[in-house]
Structure formats: C-alpha cells, structure tokens
Amino acid sequence: MADPMKIRAQMKGDSAEIRVLMSHPMETGQRKDNAGNVVPAHFIQSITVDVGGKRVIQGQTGPAISRNPVFGFKVKGAKAGDKVVINWVDNKGDKRTDEATIS
Amino acid sequence: MDALRRTLIKGAGATGAIAAAMAAGVLKPSQVLAAEYNRTAFEAKDVAGALKGVGAGSTTESKDIVIRAPDIAENGAVVPVDVVSNIPNTISLAVLVDKNPAPLTSAFDFANGAVAEMALRVKMGQTSMVEAIAKTSDGKYFIAKKEVKVTVGGCGG
Amino acid sequence: MKKRIGALVAAAAMSASFAVLAQQPAKKPAAKAQAKAAQKAPDATTADFEKFRDVLEEDNPAELFEAKGEELWKAKRGPNNVSLAESCDMGRGVGVLKGAYVQLPRYFADVDAVMDAERRIAHCMVKYQGFKAEDLAKKPFSSGNYTPELVSLTTYVAGHSRKMKIAIPQKHPKEKETYQIGKEIFAYRAGPWDFSCSTCHGEDGKRIRTQNLPNLSTPEGAIRAFQGWPGYRMTGGVMHTLQWRMNDCFRQQRFPEPNYVSPSITALLSYMGVNANGQVYKGPGIKR
Numbered sequence: 001m002a003d004p005m006k007i008r009a010q011m012k013g014d015s016a017e018i019r020v021l022m023s024h025p026m027e028t029g030q031r032k033d034n035a036g037n038v039v040p041a042h043f044i045q046s047i048t049v050d051v052g053g054k055r056v057i058q059g060q061t062g063p064a065i066s067r068n069p070v071f072g073f074k075v076k077g078a079k080a081g082d083k084v085v086i087n088w089v090d091n092k093g094d095k096r097t098d099e100a101t102i103s
Numbered sequence: 104m105d106a107l108r109r110t111l112i113k114g115a116g117a118t119g120a121i122a123a124a125m126a127a128g129v130l131k132p133s134q135v136l137a138a139e140y141n142r143t144a145f146e147a148k149d150v151a152g153a154l155k156g157v158g159a160g161s162t163t164e165s166k167d168i169v170i171r172a173p174d175i176a177e178n179g180a181v182v183p184v185d186v187v188s189n190i191p192n193t194i195s196l197a198v199l200v201d202k203n204p205a206p207l208t209s210a211f212d213f214a215n216g217a218v219a220e221m222a223l224r225v226k227m228g229q230t231s232m233v234e235a236i237a238k239t240s241d242g243k244y245f246i247a248k249k250e251v252k253v254t255v256g257g258c259g260g
Numbered sequence: 261m262k263k264r265i266g267a268l269v270a271a272a273a274m275s276a277s278f279a280v281l282a283q284q285p286a287k288k289p290a291a292k293a294q295a296k297a298a299q300k301a302p303d304a305t306t307a308d309f310e311k312f313r314d315v316l317e318e319d320n321p322a323e324l325f326e327a328k329g330e331e332l333w334k335a336k337r338g339p340n341n342v343s344l345a346e347s348c349d350m351g352r353g354v355g356v357l358k359g360a361y362v363q364l365p366r367y368f369a370d371v372d373a374v375m376d377a378e379r380r381i382a383h384c385m386v387k388y389q390g391f392k393a394e395d396l397a398k399k400p401f402s403s404g405n406y407t408p409e410l411v412s413l414t415t416y417v418a419g420h421s422r423k424m425k426i427a428i429p430q431k432h433p434k435e436k437e438t439y440q441i442g443k444e445i446f447a448y449r450a451g452p453w454d455f456s457c458s459t460c461h462g463e464d465g466k467r468i469r470t471q472n473l474p475n476l477s478t479p480e481g482a483i484r485a486f487q488g489w490p491g492y493r494m495t496g497g498v499m500h501t502l503q504w505r506m507n508d509c510f511r512q513q514r515f516p517e518p519n520y521v522s523p524s525i526t527a528l529l530s531y532m533g534v535n536a537n538g539q540v541y542k543g544p545g546i547k548r
Contacts, residue, residue, distance in 0.1 A: 006323050015218060023324045025405050025497075029228075035402055045140050049217070059211030062145040064203050064226045066181045067497030068321035072222030077215075090187075091140075173312045175305055178494040179548050181313045225315075 007100035009084045016102045018049065018076035020071050020086055026064040044069060044088045051075050051102070052082040078102055144207050150199055150234065153172050153207040155245040158196055159236055159244040164192060168247035179227040186221055190245055192225040193219035195238040202231035227253045313546070322415060322492040323543040325407065325499040330414025332409050336452070338389025348384035350377070350417060357420035359405070361542050365530045367432035370413050374438040376529045378414045378503050379521040397520040402498035413489040414501045422543035426486060428533045437529070442531025445524055446476070451514040458529070460512070482535035488545025495548065502529060 005021035010017050011087030022044065042061060049057040054073050084100045089095040111179065144156025154162065170183035187197055196219055197210035208225045227233075230252045239243045336343045350360035351368065365376040375383060385391045390523045400408055429435055449456040456462075461476040474484035490501040507517050518524050 003324060003328060005368075006327060015216075017144040018212040019222075021319060021321055021324055023321075026199050039404070046330050047211075049356045051216075054215045055215055056215045057211055059209055060145070061139055061207040062205060062207055064200060064205065066224040066226055068492075070222070070321065071320070072185075074218040074220050075216050076218055084466060173308050175308055177312065179318065180497065181494040183312055189443045 002094055002096040005086060007084060007086055007098055009100050009102040011078070011080050011102060012066060012075045014080070015074045015076045016051065016064045016084075018051075018073045018084055018086075019074065022048060022071075022088060023070045024067070024069060024088075024090065024094075026063060026065055026067045026069060030053040042090060045092045047071070047096045049073060049075075050083075050085040083092075111176040128197060136257055137167070144210070146205055147207065148205060150206050150249075153205070153216055154236070154244075156207065157198075157210055157236070159238070162244040162246040165237070165247055168231060168237050168245060170235050171248040172233055172245055172249055173223035174250075175254065176227060179223050179229070182227050182251060182253075183222070183224050185232055186235040188235075188245070189217040190219075190237055190239060193237045194223055194240050194241040195219075197236040197238075198223065198225065198243050199234040199236070200225055200227050200235065201232050202229050203227065206234075227251060229253050268312075310345060315545045316494075317542075320492055320544070320546050321492065321497070322499060322546065325412045325415045325490075325492070326544060327421045328407070329412035329414070329419075331389075331412050333416055338385065338391050340388065340389050340390040342390075344381070344389070344413070345470055347388035348381065355439055357417055357422050359421055362424045362426045363423035363428060363525050365438065365533065366429050366436050372434075374432075374434050374524075374526055374530065376409060376502075376521075376526045377417055378501055379526055381413050381417065382410060382521050383542055400520040401504045402500055403496070404498075407499055411490065411499050411501055415418045418490055418544050419543055424541055426483070426529065426533060426536050426539055428537055430534060438527050438530045439534050442527035444527070445528055445529055453514055455513045457509065457513070460509075476532050476533065479535055479537075479539065482532050482541040485529075485532035486539075486541055487535050487548055488542070491545045491547035493547045500547070 005023070005103050006021040008019045023045050025042055025084050026044065027039050027042040029038070031039045033039050034084060043063040044065065046063060047057075047059045054101075057073055061069070083099055083100045084102060085097065087095065088096040133246070141156060143241060144153050147153040147156050153206060154160075167189040169185075169187045169189065171187075172182060176182040186198060188196060194214070195212045198208045199206040200208060207222060211221055215218050225233075230250070232248045233251050234246060234248045240244070263474060271294060273501045292349060333344045343357045347354065349368075349370075350357060351363055352358065353368050361377055364380065365374050367374050368380065371383065382393070382396050386393050396408075396410060399406070400410065402408060402411055403538065430439060446457045447462075451458070458477060460473050461481070464475045464478075465503075466479070475481035476485050485502070492498075493500050503521060503525060510517050
C-alpha cells in the first residue's frame, strides 16, 4: 500500500496555504533499472483537494511531475479548523487519501 | 460548481450529472468518480498537440500570468515551478515543458475559493521553455513562458 | 602514524587490495585533474541555486522518509519483537532523541567504542531487536524505489536535532583518538590517482562542474559535511545518509569502498563533525 502523504495547511491572511508531499515513484516508463530492464510507467494521474467538505481543486498529472511529488495551493474563504482531504489515483489504480486540519 | 465543469481537464469526460450531484450535496466528494484521464493531452508529443488536447485552440500571451522558476535548474529531475494567474476569473492552469517528450505536465481546475495559483516540481530533460496556460470562465486561454536552462537532465528517473 | 592508519584500515575491513594500491607510486599528478575541477562557474549560478535550494527545502520529500522512520522506530520488530524506542540509547538515554544526532559520533560505554548515528542504530537493531548484521549490510544504500530501513531510521533520528548546535563530545580518550584517526584518513593519499579527501576538500573554492566542493578542514566548510544530511537526493529521488556520501567519495577517490558502518567512517564523521562544532544543524535536507 502507498505510504501516507504529508499535508500542511495553514491560514496566511484570508487564505489557507496547503502544501502536500506525496510518496510516489512517478516512473516515466523510459528509465532502465540496474539490470537494464525498462521500469514500467507508474505515475499519479489524478489529484483532488477538498476543503470543508467542498471540492476546491482537481487536477490531472503526467509522468513529468517529479518523483515524490510536492504541490502547493491556496484557498480563500477557508478557516482554521476546516478539514483538508487530499486524494490521488495513479495509472495502476493505486490510490491514497489523507487529511489534515487547517491551523 | 459550474466552474469545474467547463475547465481544462474535464473537457474529455465530465458529466453534468456528477457536478450537479456534488453541488446538491448528494454525493460525498470522495464518491465522485474522477474525470476520465485526458490521455490525448498528456500523451501529445508537442505543445500544439497538448494545447489541442486540453481544448486550447488559440491562446493570447499575457503578462498577468507569473511563472517563478529558476533561470538555471540545479537538477532537471526536480525543477520547482510556481504559477500564479492574476487574470480575473481564471478557473484552470496547466504547465507545459516544451522540449519534454510529452510537454503537458499537469492541469488543475480551481473552484470554491481556490486561488489560481500552484506550486509544483517537474522533470526537464534539457533546456526548454516552461509554459503556463490559464483558462478563464468565459472560455478564453492565456499563455506565458519562461526559459529554464538545464545542465543536469532529469528524465532518467 | 602510518602504522595506525594501516591497522585502522585493516580493522575497517577495506579489501586487501587497499594496501597494494597504497604502495603504488602515483602515476598522475593530482594537480592537473584538480586544476580542471577548480574551474569557476559563474557565481550568479550559485546564487540562483541557493535561492531555489531554499524553495526546495521548504517542502522536502525527506519528510516522507522521516515519517517512515518514525513508524520503524516505534514498532515492535525483529526476532525479539522489541521497539527501538524502548531499547535503544542514542547517547541521551533510552528512547531519547532530542539533540542526539548533533552529538554523534560519541563514546558509548556499553560497547566501549565511538559510534556514529547510523552505526549506533544498526547496533541497536542487532543487539535488541535481533536482526542479523549481515542482513543490514546486504543492501545498505537506497536505489530506485528501495530505501533501507536504516536510512529512514537515521533520517527520523536526525529530524530531532533540527535547529540545534552541533556539539560532538571530545572528552573521552577514545573520542579524541577517533578524531585523530579521522584526521589522518582525511589526509591519507593513496590509490591510482594519489588522492586524499583533502585533495578535493582541503581548499576553498574548488568545484567539479557546477558542484562546489566544500573545504571540510575549516568550520565553515565542515558544516557542509553535516548540513543537509541525511539528504533527499534529487538525482534518482532517493534518500541518502552520510554513510552513502562517504562510500561515494571513497569511490571517487578510487579507493576500495569501506564496509557498511565501518569504524573508518565513524572516524571521518568525527573529524568533520568536531570541525563543525558550534554551528547550527538545520535537519534532514536536500542534495543535488
């Protein structure tokens, strides 16, 4: 199973700053391992962010996102105590959902 | 909620019913099926193809999109890119790396207070333009570019 | 002097060819290769790197490995089903991690030896949890999608010394001796290129391509041996500890690579660490 994300969510002025670290190999399908075999493509394809029960961000990604992806977003109108729920799904159907509370 | 329906990534597979259900609070967000993966855009081998894939037929250059990225990347495997659109009613952002084998890196839609701004890290195989595309709620596309030099490429892994 | 190094190197179980290599006359003057290494890149490049290094450090995937390390540290594991949290003394008392990393390597009475952080954790895994030393040494470095448990554990332990001053003790005679041995290994020239660590790291302003080579014999440079390690390496996207960095430099020096957690590495870490005493450690970092 995929390792947990690290989510940081903090109020800065009138908006919440959300930063997330994801544990994922983001294999392009071009890389060869030490034995010379091509490592199959394995990358996150879709990401959603919900704040306070509402979908605020949804996106799609390709293999050119760096390994162990890092994303930063900003949400206006959120407040301390709101729950942030982030979800990703990759091209093999693996997925992961984690949450944090805005501080 | 309407905003999410007309944006870059949902072009391919959005159904009004899901968006409406979300808006009405019928479905919990986690139960909503992700929009179908926009394979056409992500597998396009050049910028023109990628733009077409996300529905951006024509784009207008804009100084109101700010790209923050290094002039020279220390390592092409991890190039930090920040994009902010100051164009009113921006509902989506996409980031492309011209010279990558497949230029489109990601596309995000913003709604319910999410600001048209994002930070991400991309792989770059060689020196290239990094492009940011912003889509506004009236269906217009804007573009900005910045060159990033790469001495140590990052597409090996 | 020479004898002690020879003995140490043997004790460190470097391969037997070490001695042979050491006796060969230098074929290539080191100066030539180094002149090339010292070629200056424009300083604006370094400034740009530094600026974005801060951006990269703000959200560092190293945290993912710290989290993994925490899980491993707290879990009851191994044949003995014991946790490190309830058994392992990193020098500040059993289970106490705050400030432990910036005081290592140090002398441990229970083994009557000086140990660095990773070696100490490996020791605890063998002694208390019942893991086999050979197994820990089998594949000690990260590659591809593989991260050794010891790497995550060391990252976790290091994370408890963020923003703390490096204060490696030099009280016990064995601590002083270890420092001296480290100093000697650092200056010990050998191998096909007649290189020592100080060939590359004993002067200010050296570079290989765009990489600055820190002068590890000064306090300002020595901190670079600590700072950012354990580090998330952008190349390959893997987490590495100083054990890997030392091994890789031995390789660059065309020396046989030392065994995993060998005493010669503890000695080098002592030497560089003590030189950096008093400076502030920022925590697990990011490396090119």
